[in-house]
Amino acid sequence: MNFAPKRPREAAFVFILITVALDMLALGVMIPVLPKLIAEFEGGDLRSAATVTGVFGFSWALMQFLFQPVLGALSDRYGRRPVVLLSNLGLGLDYIFMALAPSLGFLFLGRLISGITAASVATANAYITDITPPEKRAGRFGLIGAAFGVGFILGPAIGGVLGDYGLRLPFWAAAAFSLANALYGFFILPESLAPEKRTPKIVWRSANVLGSLHFLRSQPALAMIAGALFLSYLAHESLPALFVLYTQYRYNWDPGTTGWALAIVGVSQTVVSGGLVRPAVARLGEKKTLAIALVSGALGFAAYAFAPTGAIFMAAPPLIAMWGMANPSFQGLATRFAGASEQGRLQGALGSLRGVSGMVGPLFFTQIFAGSIYFGAFPGAGYFIAALLLVASLMIARAAIKRSTVQAP
Incomplete structure (x- = not known):
């Protein structure tokens, strides 16, 4: 009932x-x-x-x-x-x-x-x-x-x-x-998808990883937006993978200091996601908001990579928090390329991209960090690579927006 x-x-x-x-x-x-x-x-x-x-x-x-x-x-x-x-x-x-x-x-x-x-x-x-x-x-x-x-x-x-x-x-x-x-x-929860807007049958070719990726390739601009989003997802994996190891190695932080720092990062990101995204998109539109977010994230990761002291390192979380506006903007743009009966498949496909980054990212960034320590090289190399990934994400996103007919609100 x-x-x-x-x-x-x-x-x-x-x-x-x-x-x-x-x-x-x-x-x-x-x-x-x-x-x-x-x-x-x-x-x-x-x-x-x-x-x-x-x-x-x-x-x-x-x-x-x-x-x-x-x-x-x-x-x-x-x-x-x-x-x-x-x-x-x-x-x-x-x-x-x-x-x-x-x-x-x-x-x-x-x-x-x-x-x-x-x-x-x-x-x-x-x-x-x-x-x-x-x-x-x-x-x-x-x-x-x-x-x-x-x-x-x-x-x-x-x-x-x-x-x-x-x-x-x-x-x-x-x-x-x-x-x-x-x-x-x-x-409490009502149904949001009217029966007449549902697919008449399950599209199994899209209900698997390969099919969902094919769905993202159905439109060139959507494929480019998905690629840019994946690079942003991949850069994000550097945070949980490296934060504790990096700050302990470079700044000799103890667990208590690390815990407080992570709490500051989490609160900053929550404030931006909950309080800044809506007014930013309403005033600037999704495209400009996305560009500001990706540039902020790249600068934040560069600051992480080169900060000589822990105090300077902790000046970067606000920039990383501003990057939190990127994912909602990406998703808002992507939804315009799918009809009402395709939004589930679209979100599933985008979720799979996050799953890929969740599997690949931790191994990739921890190995970069381990290698940089082993060779006595640049310990912030992983965060610097994350910054480069966001620069590449911005370039691809700009190209996708130019190619598409999506209009800013």
Whole structure:
């Protein structure tokens, strides 16, 4: 029985924000305890636990890469509501499964399942596209980014506190967040995609990685925008991959200093995503906002790479935070190249690009850092490469905009 109203309303957008925030909160809650639980299963062997943790992270990103297009295609066929709700339900049940995992193998299986069910972010983005006029989409995608930030800021803090009382307690908390979200959405969330706008059948050729990439190539300008977005995604992977290692090596930061610095970075990015994207796009348009964001990000990464002291290094996070306007602008532009019945596939395809960067980026940047230390060369090489990636992203994006017929709002 469907208790949701027939027409989308503002409560639906609020629910999507809550959904994304709780999903990220649930993921963040596990960050402080998952490696410790793995180490416990490995008999306290930290070296082995580090290797297994890396495998867990790669596998989770791989599931995102493979299943974002699938869930996007399913939402184009059956609507956004059932995909979002079932994903929340599945994620909650999976956290319970991991909380009860009797062995490392079961924990790994649970992590794979969470990678699949957490792939509903693409469907959430498609939902936003359904209920938002094109000229306002970038602003709302910015609010989605802010919800991401809130989840990742609060999640690890909550997980750390709960983890002191038991390594499995954060998993139960994550399950409670996701199941409460599913129950709330069952009564509140309306369907955003009208039946007449849905695809008559699932387009399976687009519901896989190769098919989704082919979909992005359907229009040259869209392919170029997707390529520019991928370079931006790849540059972003330098932040989680290098921040702790780089600041410890170059500035001799202790864990407490690193934690405060990461909190400042997270808060800065959340403020920009939630408070600056909408007015910037409204005043400047998506194209100029995108250019400002990418230039700011490139300057921020260059500052990271060359900062001689930790104090100067911490002057760069505001520039990196300004770069947070790029992703909503990219997505806002991309949505104009897809019809109402294709937004799920589009968001799934863009999500797959993020999955690729999540698999490739950490390995790429950590090896660059390791090599630079080994040869006694430039320790900021990884961040400098990230800056170059954003310069390349800007050049490709400008070429795509010139080639397209998309008009700035």
